[in-house]
Amino acid sequence: MDLKNKTALVTGAGSGFGEAMARAFVEHGARVAVVDLRRQEAERVAHELGRERAIAIEADVSSGAAVRDSVAKTVQAFGVPHIVVNNAGFTHKNRPMLEVDEATFDKIFAVNVKGIYHMVCAVSEAMRDNGGGVMLNVGSVAGLRPRPGLVWYSASKGAANVLSKALAVELAPWKIRVNAICPVMAPTGMLTDFMGGADTPELRSKFVGTIPMGRFCDPRDVAEAALYLASADFITGVELPVDGGRAV
Numbered sequence: 001m002d003l004k005n006k007t008a009l010v011t012g013a014g015s016g017f018g019e020a021m022a023r024a025f026v027e028h029g030a031r032v033a034v035v036d037l038r039r040q041e042a043e044r045v046a047h048e049l050g051r052e053r054a055i056a057i058e059a060d061v062s063s064g065a066a067v068r069d070s071v072a073k074t075v076q077a078f079g080v081p082h083i084v085v086n087n088a089g090f091t092h093k094n095r096p097m098l099e100v101d102e103a104t105f106d107k108i109f110a111v112n113v114k115g116i117y118h119m120v121c122a123v124s125e126a127m128r129d130n131g132g133g134v135m136l137n138v139g140s141v142a143g144l145r146p147r148p149g150l151v152w153y154s155a156s157k158g159a160a161n162v163l164s165k166a167l168a169v170e171l172a173p174w175k176i177r178v179n180a181i182c183p184v185m186a187p188t189g190m191l192t193d194f195m196g197g198a199d200t201p202e203l204r205s206k207f208v209g210t211i212p213m214g215r216f217c218d219p220r221d222v223a224e225a226a227l228y229l230a231s232a233d234f235i236t237g238v239e240l241p242v243d244g245g246r247a248v
Contacts, residue, residue, distance in 0.1 A: 001231045004029035007078040008230075009070065009123075011061050011115070012088030014041025016188035017138060020219035021085055021226045026053050028227060030083070033074040035059050037088070061088045061115030062107070064122070071122045080130040083230050084123055086116045086160075087138040093193045094149040105152050112156035116163060124176060132175025134230050137164045138222070139180040141243040150194065157182075161239045168237030177236035179229045184243035186217040213244030 012018035014036030036042040042056035090111040127133040143157030164180035
């Protein structure tokens with residue numbers, strides 16, 4: 001697929017799924033704003049992708065001002081984004097629901113849900129005026145088939161999944177497609193929190209055993225889904241599991 005002359009903005013792009021998506025977009029011709037809370041990681045990815053193809057932006061997506069600034073810097077460097085990926089995420093450790101404190105709960109929803117709200121407010125009118133575009137929200141299979149131990153995280157991802165469908169309907173007249181990508185667990189920075197214990201072969205085996213295809217999600221799997229949804233012009237409002245059959 002050809003993303004030449006397209007601009008993408010990817011949050012949480014300093015590692016994991018976000019980094020893989022940023023790399024895939026550049027490989028297919030796009031210019032990318034690498035947005036991350038961690039400046040050094042954003043700079044690393046942008047440097048490796050090439051300064052003519054990528055810029056690094058430090059931003060906390062729970063802040064409306066920071067999200068607006070990230071959009072403005074993207075527009076200044078590369079023009080209005082054609083593709084926006086709300087990938088930045090936060091979780092609590094896998095534990096009983098009553099052991100998660102209120103501050104952690106608030107942060108989960110501030111990043112995983114309110115971060116999408118901020119981005120929609122910051123970019124949707126510009127995308128409309130630019131002829132439309134694509135918004136991809138990284139939800140989770142936990143928002144489709146939740147399990148004990150990640151109750152509040154699952155609730156936030158359920159919200160991300162559902163609001164993607166609602167946005168798809170409301171933004172369709174503006175020629176903005178909105179879809180949710182719903183990965184299963186992957187060996188990324190949050191894996192230990194998801195598992196709720198030390199990252200051991202035994203614990204990994206336990207979780208892999210719940211995935212019919214017998215392996216964790218790889219960041220490249222999510223990148224491939226993002227590439228497809230970024231170019232599939234008549235697909236909007238879907239929750240696409242990238243989970244090796246986990247949600248079946």
